[in-house]
Amino acid sequence: MIMSTPWLTPIVADSDHAEANAVSYEALTPTELDSDKAGCYISALNYAYEHPDIRNIAVTGPYGAGKSSVLKTWCKAHNGTLRVLTVSLADFDMQRHVDESNGDSSSDEGTKNTGSVEKSIEYSILQQILYKNKKHELPCSRIDRISDVTAGQILRSASFLTGTILLSGAALFFLAPDYVTTKLSLPGAFARYLLECPFGVRVSGAVASVMGSLCLLLNQLHRIGIFDRKVSLDKVDLLKGAVTTRASSPSLLNVYIDEIVYFFDSTKYDVVIFEDLDRFNNGRIFVKLREINQIINNCLSDRKPVKFIYAVRDGIFNSAESRTKFFDFVMPVIPVMDNQNAYEHFVKKFKEEEINNNLSECISRIATFIPNMRVMHNITNEFRLYQNLVNSRENLAKLLAMIAYKNLCAEDYHGIDSKKGVLYHFIQSYLDHEIQNELLHSANNELEDMAQSLVAITNEKLANRENLREELLMPYLSKNYSGALVFYTEGRQISLDDLIQDEDEFLMLLDKENIQVVTPYNRQNFLMINQRDTEKLKQQYEKRCHLIETKSVDNITRVKNNISSLESLRTEILSGTVADIAEKMTNEGFVAWIKKKEDTGVLTIQSEHEQIDFIFFLLSSGYLSTDYMSYRSIFIPGGLSETDNLFLKDVMSGKGPEKTFSFHLDNVNNIVERLKKLGVLQRDNAQHPAVIRWLIDNDPDTLKNNIMALLSQTGSQRVVSLLMLMQNDFTTYVRLRYLEIFMSDEHILNRLLAHLCASEERTPEQKFFVQEIAAHLLCLTEKSNIWQSVEINKRIGELIDSSPILITAVPKGYGDAFFEVLKDNTLSVSYIPGDVGDEKCSVIRKIAGAGLFKYSVSNLKNVYLCLTQDKNEERMSFSLYPFHCLESLAISELTEVLWTNIEDFILSVFIESEEIDRIPELLNSSEVSMTVVEQIIAKMDFCINNLDDIINRSECADNNASGRNIYSMLLQHDRIFPSFDNIIHLLHDTSINTSGELVQWVNEKHFEFEPSDIVINDTGIFNNFISELICSPVISEEALLKVLSNLNVVIIDVPENIPLRNAELLCSEKKLAPTVNVFTVLFNALSENVDDINRMNTLLGNLIAQRPEIITQEPEDIFYIEGDFDEELASELFRHKLIGMNIKVAALRWLRDNKPGILDKSYLLSLDILAELSPWMGDDDLRLTLLKRCLVAGDAGKDALCVVLNSFADESYHGLLPHDRFRKIPHSVDLWEVAELISNLGFIQPPKMGSGRDEHKIVITPVRYVRDVEFYD
Known part of the structure; x- marks a missing residue:
C-alpha cells in the first residue's frame, strides 16, 4: 500500500506553462x-x-x-x-x-x-x-518506414497486385484458352472466341499482358530498392539502430x-x-x-x-x-554566462525571501563551478523539486550544495548508494576518525618533541657554558685539586681553569684520543680518559649548550606557547567538523588522500580533477557534512519522533544551543545513536541536557570526550554560556555527577578552571553561574586531592578570589563537604557573606576557626556579625571598637589573620574608631609600618601624656634622624602633651631634630607648659639641649624665656654657633657663666657679623659686668683677641656703669704699663668718663695721656674738661681754661700741646709765649664772651 505524502502532491495549474512558473522550473531547451x-x-x-x-x-x-x-x-x-x-x-x-x-587493448x-x-x-x-x-x-525513398496504412494505400496496393495477377492470367488465357477455360470452369464461348482469332492476335495479346504484368511488378520492386546496386545489406534494422x-x-x-x-x-x-x-x-x-x-x-x-x-x-x-x-x-x-557574471545569473533563480547571507554566499561560491547555463537551469529545477520533498529542506544552502554536487559529480553522487565514491568514503573516514588520526600523527609527534624539549630546558640548572664545562670535568678533576693536578695530552699540560674559561681549549682536549690527569711537575698519572668517554662528553656538552642557549624566559614562553598551540590544534582536530578537517587537510592533502585510497584499492576514482576540487570545496565550506543523506531522503517517523527529528535537523544545520536545547526529546537513546552516526555528538548544540543526563548514566566516557571538545574552544564566555544552558535544569545531584566527570581528569579540570577564570566580560547571570560551579566543584570530596596540583591550585585560588557568593552558592547539605575540601587542600575563601542562614553560619564558624579565609575588613566584620546575636547593635560597636569586638570572639586564628593584616585593618577600620587606648600598643608594634603609624597620628584625635609609654621607631635601620620616626610625627601633628618632662624625653632621643621639630613645637606650645624644673643629668643631652634648643636661631623669645625660667643652671660651655639674640637673653637671665672662656666663645661666635659688633660688645660688657674682676685678672684675654687690641670692646667696658672705677683705672694702668702707646693711639674714654675716672687716678701721666686722646678726638665738654684739668696734681693744668682773663703758666711741652688742643676746640685763644720776664711762660687767653655763648648754645 502506497502512503499518501502531502508534499508529493503536484501543484495544480491551468497549463504546463503556468505550473512551471508556479514552481520556478526552467526548460533546458x-x-x-x-x-x-x-x-x-x-x-x-x-x-x-x-x-x-x-x-x-x-x-x-x-x-x-x-x-x-x-x-x-x-x-x-x-x-x-x-x-x-x-x-x-x-x-x-x-x-x-x-x-x-x-586502454590496454591493441591498436587494431x-x-x-x-x-x-x-x-x-x-x-x-x-x-x-x-x-x-x-x-x-x-x-521514392528506398528506406522503409513504419507508418499507419491508409485505405487508399491498401486499395492501391491491392489494385497493383490484382492487375499483375490479371495480366499474368490474361497472357496465359491468350496462349491456352481451352486449358484456362477447363481449369477455371469458364464458359466455352470465351475459348472458342479466342481460338477463332488469328494466332498472331493471340500472341500479341499474350505479350501485351506479360509486359503489363512485368511493368507493375518491376515498379513495386524498384520502390523497395531491390535493384539498388550501390549497397549490399545483410541486415538493416532502423528501429534498433543496428546496421x-x-x-x-x-x-x-x-x-x-x-x-x-x-x-x-x-x-x-x-x-x-x-x-x-x-x-x-x-x-x-x-x-x-x-x-x-x-x-x-x-x-x-x-x-x-x-x-x-x-x-x-x-x-x-x-x-x-x-x-x-x-x-x-x-x-x-x-x-x-561566465565566471564573471555567473552569480548574477544564478541568484536570479531564487526568490528574494529565500536569499539570506548564508545562501547568498553559497550561490556566489557554487556559481563559479557551474560550466554553462543548461547545468544551472537543471540545478535550479532539481533544487525546487528537492526543496519540496527532502527531510532537511530548511537549510537551503546545504540543499543547493547537494543538488550542485548531484549535477556536477553525478557518478560520485550515485556511488553513495553502493557505498562508493569520494564523498562517501571521506565522510566514513571522518566518522571512523581515520582522517583525524592522520592529521594528529604529526601534531602528536611535534607536541611530544616540544614537551621533551621543555622538560630538558627546565631541568637544565646551569646558566652558562663555563659552569657546564666545570661540571662535566668535575668527575675527572675537582676544583679542590686543580692546583695539584692538570690534564695532559700530546705533550701539553692544560689546567682546569684554562679549560673552564676557554671553550676552544676544552673542545680541542675532547678531540684528543688519550687524555691523562697528572701532576704538573713529575707527570705522575692519576687518571686515564679514553676516547669513548671524550665522545660522550662532547655529545653531552653540545646538547646541553643548546639547552643553556635556549634557557631564557622568552624562549621558555615561546615553547610553552607552541605546546599550547599544538594542544589547541589537537583538540580542534578531535572535535572539528567535516569542514574543519577538510580545511586543515588543504586541497593538496585531499588529493593525496584520494590517491592513497586508490592505491589501497578502497576507491576507484573516475572523477575528473575539477570534480574533486568541487567536492573538496563543498566539504571545506561546510556545505556537505555527515548529514548529507538527509538532503536526499524523506523522513518517516519511527525510532525518532517529529520533535527528535527537528532537534537533529537543527543540530546539523548549526542552529544555536538556545534553539536546540529548547526541544523536548522523546527518544534520547536513539538520538544519541543518531548523533554518533552523524559524527556530531561533540557539537555544542548537541549537548542537550537530556543527552547529557543519558550519557552520565550510560556512557560517561563519551561524555568525557564531549567535555574535552567543549573546553577546547578559545572563547571562555561562550564556554560558560554553554555550560550554563546545559545545567540550567539540573538538580544538585545531577550537577554534581556531571562535575565529577570534570574532576576525573586533571587536564579537563584545568581547562574548565581556565575558562571560569578568564577575564572576559560576563553578564550577571554568568558571573553567578561561575561561582555556583566553583562551589559545587569544592563540594566533591571523592577526588579532592586533585586540587593539590600546582596549576589547578593556582586557578581555583583565582576563582575563589573572584567569587563573592561562593559560600552562599554551596548547595544545601554540602557545607561540611565544602569545608573538608578547603581544609584538606588549604584553600581560603575570599568573601564571607554577612546575611546567611544557620547552616551557612556553621560553615563560616568552621572556616573562621580554621583560618581558611582571606583577610578583608568586610570578611572580619561579617564573621563577627554571623557569630553574634544582635547584629544591628554589634554593627555599630564594631565600627567604634573593632579590636574589642574581634577579641571578644576568642578565635585565635581570627586574631592571627587580623594581626597578619593589621595595617590594612588599621587604615580601613581602626583609624575611624574610638579605641584611642589601643594607640600606644599599635605605635609600639613592629607589625605596623611607619606609613600606617603616620596615618594613625595624622587622622586620629589623641594625646600622649607621657612619651615614656611610646617606643620611638624610625624607618632607617640605624634609627638616625634621616628618616621618619614616631616622635617626629607626634610632634608634627601635635599629639604630645606639652610638658618639660616630654621635652627632656625628646632630648634623649637622637632621632629627633631638636633644632627643628622640637624648637618648633616649643614655640607653638610654650604658653601651655606648666612650671617645672628642667633636670638633665646627661652631659651630652644637656649640651644638645643648649646647642639645639637654647641656642636655636628659630626659637622665639617668649619660648626661650619660658624654658630659661625653668632652667636652674648656669652655662659654662657656650656653643660656638649661638645666635646673638639667644646670648643676649641668656645673659640677661644670668644663665651664662661670666668667665673668660664664655667671653672668648661668645666673641668668636658673634664677631663675624660686622653689623652686630656694637650689640656684641654690649653683650660682652654685660657679661663682664657680672664679674668685673676678670678684667684685672685676665686683661690680656679681655682686651686682646689673637694679639689685636679691641678698641671698641675696651671702650664698651670703660663705659659700662656696672664696672667699678677702680677696675677701670686698674685696666687703664695695665694698658699703659703693658702695652705702651696703646692709649696714645686709641680713643677709649670720653671726656665725661675721664672726668669720672680722673679723681681716682693718682698719676698725672695717665690723665695727661687720656686727656690728649680725648682732645684730639674732639671730645669737648667745658665742665668735664675743667674737672679733668683740675684733677691734675700739677696746678699748671688748672690754668689752661681761664674764665675771665688771661693767665700765664710755666711752659712745658705737655702744657703747650694741651693748650693748643684746647684752643683748637675754641675754649681759649691759641697759646702764646710771654715776653720779657715771662718769656718762659705760656699766655693763656680765654675767648670773648660771645664765643662762650655760642659755644654753650
Missing part, C-alpha cells in the same frame, strides 16, 4: 533571445544566408554559450519562410569511462572502435535527415548519397543545422558533410543552395587556417 541581444547575430546569419557562395557556416562558441538559442531566434525571425532541418547528436560520455578502462581494436563510432555518427545523421519527413512525402554491412562496405553517407539528394530535392529544405558534432572530436565527419553539401547543391542547381550551419566550439580545428578554409563564414557567439 534553447530559448529565444530578446531582439536587442540577438540583432547582431541575426544580421550576420542573414548575410551568410543570402550570400550565394556561402554554404558552410560555423556558429562558434564554448559549450553553453547560447549557440542553439541564437540559431533558434534567427529561425523564428524568418516567420516560417525558412525551412530548417536540425541535426543534433548526443555525446557518448556514458561509454567513455568504459572505453578508458580498456582501437581503430575498429573508432570506425564503429564514426559509422554510428553517420547513421545518426542519416537517420535524423531521412526520418525528418513522413513516408508519403518521399515516395550490418559487409566488411568492405563504404561510408553510409556515401552509400546513401542518392537518398540524401533525393530527400533535399523532394523536401525543399533551405538550411541544415548540425549541433554537437564537435563533441566527438572527429574531423572526418565535417569533411564528409562538406562533400555532401557540395553534391546536394550541384544536383539542385535550379534552386537556392542548401546551407549547412555547424554549431561548434571555438577550438574545433587546431589552426585558424584550417577553420577558415573549411567554413565559408564563421560567426562567434559571446557566452551569456
Whole structure:
C-alpha cells in the first residue's frame, strides 16, 4: 500500500506553462533571445544566408554559450519562410569511462572502435535527415518506414497486385484458352472466341499482358530498392539502430548519397543545422558533410543552395587556417554566462525571501563551478523539486550544495548508494576518525618533541657554558685539586681553569684520543680518559649548550606557547567538523588522500580533477557534512519522533544551543545513536541536557570526550554560556555527577578552571553561574586531592578570589563537604557573606576557626556579625571598637589573620574608631609600618601624656634622624602633651631634630607648659639641649624665656654657633657663666657679623659686668683677641656703669704699663668718663695721656674738661681754661700741646709765649664772651 505524502502532491495549474512558473522550473531547451541581444547575430546569419557562395557556416562558441538559442531566434525571425532541418547528436560520455578502462587493448581494436563510432555518427545523421519527413512525402525513398496504412494505400496496393495477377492470367488465357477455360470452369464461348482469332492476335495479346504484368511488378520492386546496386545489406534494422554491412562496405553517407539528394530535392529544405558534432572530436565527419553539401547543391542547381550551419566550439580545428578554409563564414557567439557574471545569473533563480547571507554566499561560491547555463537551469529545477520533498529542506544552502554536487559529480553522487565514491568514503573516514588520526600523527609527534624539549630546558640548572664545562670535568678533576693536578695530552699540560674559561681549549682536549690527569711537575698519572668517554662528553656538552642557549624566559614562553598551540590544534582536530578537517587537510592533502585510497584499492576514482576540487570545496565550506543523506531522503517517523527529528535537523544545520536545547526529546537513546552516526555528538548544540543526563548514566566516557571538545574552544564566555544552558535544569545531584566527570581528569579540570577564570566580560547571570560551579566543584570530596596540583591550585585560588557568593552558592547539605575540601587542600575563601542562614553560619564558624579565609575588613566584620546575636547593635560597636569586638570572639586564628593584616585593618577600620587606648600598643608594634603609624597620628584625635609609654621607631635601620620616626610625627601633628618632662624625653632621643621639630613645637606650645624644673643629668643631652634648643636661631623669645625660667643652671660651655639674640637673653637671665672662656666663645661666635659688633660688645660688657674682676685678672684675654687690641670692646667696658672705677683705672694702668702707646693711639674714654675716672687716678701721666686722646678726638665738654684739668696734681693744668682773663703758666711741652688742643676746640685763644720776664711762660687767653655763648648754645 502506497502512503499518501502531502508534499508529493503536484501543484495544480491551468497549463504546463503556468505550473512551471508556479514552481520556478526552467526548460533546458534553447530559448529565444530578446531582439536587442540577438540583432547582431541575426544580421550576420542573414548575410551568410543570402550570400550565394556561402554554404558552410560555423556558429562558434564554448559549450553553453547560447549557440542553439541564437540559431533558434534567427529561425523564428524568418516567420516560417525558412525551412530548417536540425541535426543534433548526443555525446557518448556514458561509454567513455568504459572505453578508458580498456586502454590496454591493441591498436587494431582501437581503430575498429573508432570506425564503429564514426559509422554510428553517420547513421545518426542519416537517420535524423531521412526520418525528418513522413513516408508519403518521399515516395521514392528506398528506406522503409513504419507508418499507419491508409485505405487508399491498401486499395492501391491491392489494385497493383490484382492487375499483375490479371495480366499474368490474361497472357496465359491468350496462349491456352481451352486449358484456362477447363481449369477455371469458364464458359466455352470465351475459348472458342479466342481460338477463332488469328494466332498472331493471340500472341500479341499474350505479350501485351506479360509486359503489363512485368511493368507493375518491376515498379513495386524498384520502390523497395531491390535493384539498388550501390549497397549490399545483410541486415538493416532502423528501429534498433543496428546496421550490418559487409566488411568492405563504404561510408553510409556515401552509400546513401542518392537518398540524401533525393530527400533535399523532394523536401525543399533551405538550411541544415548540425549541433554537437564537435563533441566527438572527429574531423572526418565535417569533411564528409562538406562533400555532401557540395553534391546536394550541384544536383539542385535550379534552386537556392542548401546551407549547412555547424554549431561548434571555438577550438574545433587546431589552426585558424584550417577553420577558415573549411567554413565559408564563421560567426562567434559571446557566452551569456561566465565566471564573471555567473552569480548574477544564478541568484536570479531564487526568490528574494529565500536569499539570506548564508545562501547568498553559497550561490556566489557554487556559481563559479557551474560550466554553462543548461547545468544551472537543471540545478535550479532539481533544487525546487528537492526543496519540496527532502527531510532537511530548511537549510537551503546545504540543499543547493547537494543538488550542485548531484549535477556536477553525478557518478560520485550515485556511488553513495553502493557505498562508493569520494564523498562517501571521506565522510566514513571522518566518522571512523581515520582522517583525524592522520592529521594528529604529526601534531602528536611535534607536541611530544616540544614537551621533551621543555622538560630538558627546565631541568637544565646551569646558566652558562663555563659552569657546564666545570661540571662535566668535575668527575675527572675537582676544583679542590686543580692546583695539584692538570690534564695532559700530546705533550701539553692544560689546567682546569684554562679549560673552564676557554671553550676552544676544552673542545680541542675532547678531540684528543688519550687524555691523562697528572701532576704538573713529575707527570705522575692519576687518571686515564679514553676516547669513548671524550665522545660522550662532547655529545653531552653540545646538547646541553643548546639547552643553556635556549634557557631564557622568552624562549621558555615561546615553547610553552607552541605546546599550547599544538594542544589547541589537537583538540580542534578531535572535535572539528567535516569542514574543519577538510580545511586543515588543504586541497593538496585531499588529493593525496584520494590517491592513497586508490592505491589501497578502497576507491576507484573516475572523477575528473575539477570534480574533486568541487567536492573538496563543498566539504571545506561546510556545505556537505555527515548529514548529507538527509538532503536526499524523506523522513518517516519511527525510532525518532517529529520533535527528535527537528532537534537533529537543527543540530546539523548549526542552529544555536538556545534553539536546540529548547526541544523536548522523546527518544534520547536513539538520538544519541543518531548523533554518533552523524559524527556530531561533540557539537555544542548537541549537548542537550537530556543527552547529557543519558550519557552520565550510560556512557560517561563519551561524555568525557564531549567535555574535552567543549573546553577546547578559545572563547571562555561562550564556554560558560554553554555550560550554563546545559545545567540550567539540573538538580544538585545531577550537577554534581556531571562535575565529577570534570574532576576525573586533571587536564579537563584545568581547562574548565581556565575558562571560569578568564577575564572576559560576563553578564550577571554568568558571573553567578561561575561561582555556583566553583562551589559545587569544592563540594566533591571523592577526588579532592586533585586540587593539590600546582596549576589547578593556582586557578581555583583565582576563582575563589573572584567569587563573592561562593559560600552562599554551596548547595544545601554540602557545607561540611565544602569545608573538608578547603581544609584538606588549604584553600581560603575570599568573601564571607554577612546575611546567611544557620547552616551557612556553621560553615563560616568552621572556616573562621580554621583560618581558611582571606583577610578583608568586610570578611572580619561579617564573621563577627554571623557569630553574634544582635547584629544591628554589634554593627555599630564594631565600627567604634573593632579590636574589642574581634577579641571578644576568642578565635585565635581570627586574631592571627587580623594581626597578619593589621595595617590594612588599621587604615580601613581602626583609624575611624574610638579605641584611642589601643594607640600606644599599635605605635609600639613592629607589625605596623611607619606609613600606617603616620596615618594613625595624622587622622586620629589623641594625646600622649607621657612619651615614656611610646617606643620611638624610625624607618632607617640605624634609627638616625634621616628618616621618619614616631616622635617626629607626634610632634608634627601635635599629639604630645606639652610638658618639660616630654621635652627632656625628646632630648634623649637622637632621632629627633631638636633644632627643628622640637624648637618648633616649643614655640607653638610654650604658653601651655606648666612650671617645672628642667633636670638633665646627661652631659651630652644637656649640651644638645643648649646647642639645639637654647641656642636655636628659630626659637622665639617668649619660648626661650619660658624654658630659661625653668632652667636652674648656669652655662659654662657656650656653643660656638649661638645666635646673638639667644646670648643676649641668656645673659640677661644670668644663665651664662661670666668667665673668660664664655667671653672668648661668645666673641668668636658673634664677631663675624660686622653689623652686630656694637650689640656684641654690649653683650660682652654685660657679661663682664657680672664679674668685673676678670678684667684685672685676665686683661690680656679681655682686651686682646689673637694679639689685636679691641678698641671698641675696651671702650664698651670703660663705659659700662656696672664696672667699678677702680677696675677701670686698674685696666687703664695695665694698658699703659703693658702695652705702651696703646692709649696714645686709641680713643677709649670720653671726656665725661675721664672726668669720672680722673679723681681716682693718682698719676698725672695717665690723665695727661687720656686727656690728649680725648682732645684730639674732639671730645669737648667745658665742665668735664675743667674737672679733668683740675684733677691734675700739677696746678699748671688748672690754668689752661681761664674764665675771665688771661693767665700765664710755666711752659712745658705737655702744657703747650694741651693748650693748643684746647684752643683748637675754641675754649681759649691759641697759646702764646710771654715776653720779657715771662718769656718762659705760656699766655693763656680765654675767648670773648660771645664765643662762650655760642659755644654753650
